[in-house]
Amino acid sequence: MGAPLWEALCRAAASVGSGFHTPGHNGGTGLPEPLKYWRNWGALDLSELEGLDNLHAPVGVIAQAQQLAAEAWGAERSWFLINGSTVGIAAMLLATVGEGDTVLLPRNCHQSVLHALVLCGAKPVYLEASWDSTWELSHGPTLESVEVSLASYPEARAVLVVHPTYFGATGEVAAIARAVHAQGIPLLVDAAHGAHFRFHEALPVCALAAGADVVVHSAHKTLPALTQAALLHQQGSLVDPGRIEAALRLLQSTSPSYLLMASLDLARAQMVNSGHTLLAGALVLAEKLRAHLPFAVLAMEPDRPVPGLAALDPTRITIDVAGCGWSGFAAEAWLNQEAGVRAELATHRHLVFILNTAHGLLDIEKLRSALFALAAEPAPAGALLSCPVPRPRPGEQRLTPRQAFERPHRRLPLAQAIGCTSAAAVSAYPPGVPIVLPGEAISAEAVDYLLALTAAGGEIVGLDPQGRLALCLD
Ligand SMILES: Cc1ncc(COP(=O)(O)O)c(C=O)c1O
Structure with a gap:
C-alpha cells in the first residue's frame, strides 16, 4: 500500500535546493538547537500528561510560556495558536464583533478574515485600499481613508488592518491606532507576516508597539517555529481577554500538538536571546x-x-x-x-x-x-496576463459573508457568474487575498482577471474541482 502524501513529502524534502519561503526555520537548519537535534520527534508528541498543563485552562508550563511570549512581544496577554494566524483572526473577530456589527477592514485582507466574518456574522465595510499602479499592488489603507470611514460609519465596532502585507508593506499603523482609539473602539491587526518586527529596530514597527489592541502573528512564517505555530496578543482595556479565551476554546483543538507549542516557546527564547x-x-x-x-x-x-x-x-x-x-x-x-x-x-x-x-x-x-x-533566458511565449489587474474597489455588497454562506447555493462556471452574488471568497493562492468576496456581486472585471490568471498558470482557491463558483440563490 502506497502513502502518496508521505512519499511526495520525502521527495520534496530531499530535493530542497535553496528555499526562500516559509516556514522561517529554513528547512530545519534554523530551528532552535533543542528541537533541531532531537532525534525522536515521536517521543515529543504527547498530550496533557502530568506536568504538561492544558492549553485551554493553563496554570503551569503553558501559562508560563505564554507569559514569556507576552513579555517578549510587549503584550499584556499572549496565547499560543496551533492552527496558524487563521484561528487567531477568527478569535479576535469573534471576541470583538457579533451578528450585524460593522467592522472596517481593507479589501486586500487575507481570506481568513472573510471566513472569520462568516463565523461572527459581522458586516464588513471595506476601507479604500491604496493602489500602487507602477507595481500593480495594493498596500494598506491610508490614515485618511480610515478617518473618512470612521466618520461615515460611527457605528463601527472595530477596525482591522494588515501589517505587513504579503509583500512586506506596512502603513501608518500607529496613527491609525490613535484615530481608531479616538472613537473608543479597538484596532485588530493581522500581523501574520510581522512576528519578527519586534526584534530589530531596522524593521517596521511591531503592531503592538504601535498601539494595536489585538495582534496575530504567524510565528511559523518568519521565526524558527514549526508550521501552524502562531500567537495571539492583546493589550489595553478595549478588548476583554476573557472573550478571546472563550473564542479560542471554541476554535482550537482539545488535543493541541505539544511539538507546535514547544516550538513556539523555543522560537520565542531564541528570538529574545539572539x-x-x-x-x-x-x-x-x-x-x-x-x-x-x-x-x-x-x-x-x-x-x-x-x-x-x-x-x-x-x-x-x-x-x-x-x-x-x-x-x-x-x-x-x-x-x-x-x-x-x-x-x-x-x-x-x-x-x-x-x-x-x-x-x-x-x-x-x-x-x-x-x-x-x-x-x-528567453521568456516563454504567451505567459503574460492578457487583461489588466482590477483595482481593489468595493463592489455591490448584497449580503454579509455569513448571510452569503447560509443561503442556498447553486454552482456555475466562472464565466457565467457575472452579476450573481458570490457565496464564497475566491483568491489567487498565495497570497490568498480575495478577488471575489462572499456576499458581493461578481463583476465582469473580476471574472476576466480570474480567467486570465488561471490561463497564465495562477492557482485559484474558492472554486470547485470543475472550476465552478458557489452562488447565492435569491
Ligand atoms: C496576511 C495573512 N494573514 C493571515 C494568514 C493566515 O495565516 P496562517 O497560515 O498562519 O493561518 C496569511 C497566510 O498566508 C496571510 O498571508
Whole structure:
C-alpha cells in the first residue's frame, strides 16, 4: 500500500535546493538547537500528561510560556495558536464583533478574515485600499481613508488592518491606532507576516508597539517555529481577554500538538536571546542582494511616495519579472526546475523571496545567480496576463459573508457568474487575498482577471474541482 502524501513529502524534502519561503526555520537548519537535534520527534508528541498543563485552562508550563511570549512581544496577554494566524483572526473577530456589527477592514485582507466574518456574522465595510499602479499592488489603507470611514460609519465596532502585507508593506499603523482609539473602539491587526518586527529596530514597527489592541502573528512564517505555530496578543482595556479565551476554546483543538507549542516557546527564547544578532545578519544579506539584481525590486522611493506605504520589511524581496517578458508563475517554475531555487510567492508579474535568520551568503549568491540566469533566458511565449489587474474597489455588497454562506447555493462556471452574488471568497493562492468576496456581486472585471490568471498558470482557491463558483440563490 502506497502513502502518496508521505512519499511526495520525502521527495520534496530531499530535493530542497535553496528555499526562500516559509516556514522561517529554513528547512530545519534554523530551528532552535533543542528541537533541531532531537532525534525522536515521536517521543515529543504527547498530550496533557502530568506536568504538561492544558492549553485551554493553563496554570503551569503553558501559562508560563505564554507569559514569556507576552513579555517578549510587549503584550499584556499572549496565547499560543496551533492552527496558524487563521484561528487567531477568527478569535479576535469573534471576541470583538457579533451578528450585524460593522467592522472596517481593507479589501486586500487575507481570506481568513472573510471566513472569520462568516463565523461572527459581522458586516464588513471595506476601507479604500491604496493602489500602487507602477507595481500593480495594493498596500494598506491610508490614515485618511480610515478617518473618512470612521466618520461615515460611527457605528463601527472595530477596525482591522494588515501589517505587513504579503509583500512586506506596512502603513501608518500607529496613527491609525490613535484615530481608531479616538472613537473608543479597538484596532485588530493581522500581523501574520510581522512576528519578527519586534526584534530589530531596522524593521517596521511591531503592531503592538504601535498601539494595536489585538495582534496575530504567524510565528511559523518568519521565526524558527514549526508550521501552524502562531500567537495571539492583546493589550489595553478595549478588548476583554476573557472573550478571546472563550473564542479560542471554541476554535482550537482539545488535543493541541505539544511539538507546535514547544516550538513556539523555543522560537520565542531564541528570538529574545539572539534575535537581534540573527536579524542583523539577515538584514545585511538582504541589502547585499537588493544592491545587485537584474530585476526591479520593490523599495521605498522618496521621490515616488505611494499612499498607504509607510515602510517595507527589508527581509522580503519582491521583484518584478514582467519587464523581461516573464510571468511570475513561469519564472517561479523555471527557478525551481532549473536552478533549485524556491520562491515564497508568484503572481502574474512578481516573485517574493523571504530571507530568514538561517540564510547565509551562499544562499544569497545562489539566488542572485539564478535570477541573472533567468533574466538571460528567453521568456516563454504567451505567459503574460492578457487583461489588466482590477483595482481593489468595493463592489455591490448584497449580503454579509455569513448571510452569503447560509443561503442556498447553486454552482456555475466562472464565466457565467457575472452579476450573481458570490457565496464564497475566491483568491489567487498565495497570497490568498480575495478577488471575489462572499456576499458581493461578481463583476465582469473580476471574472476576466480570474480567467486570465488561471490561463497564465495562477492557482485559484474558492472554486470547485470543475472550476465552478458557489452562488447565492435569491
Ligand atoms: C496576511 C495573512 N494573514 C493571515 C494568514 C493566515 O495565516 P496562517 O497560515 O498562519 O493561518 C496569511 C497566510 O498566508 C496571510 O498571508
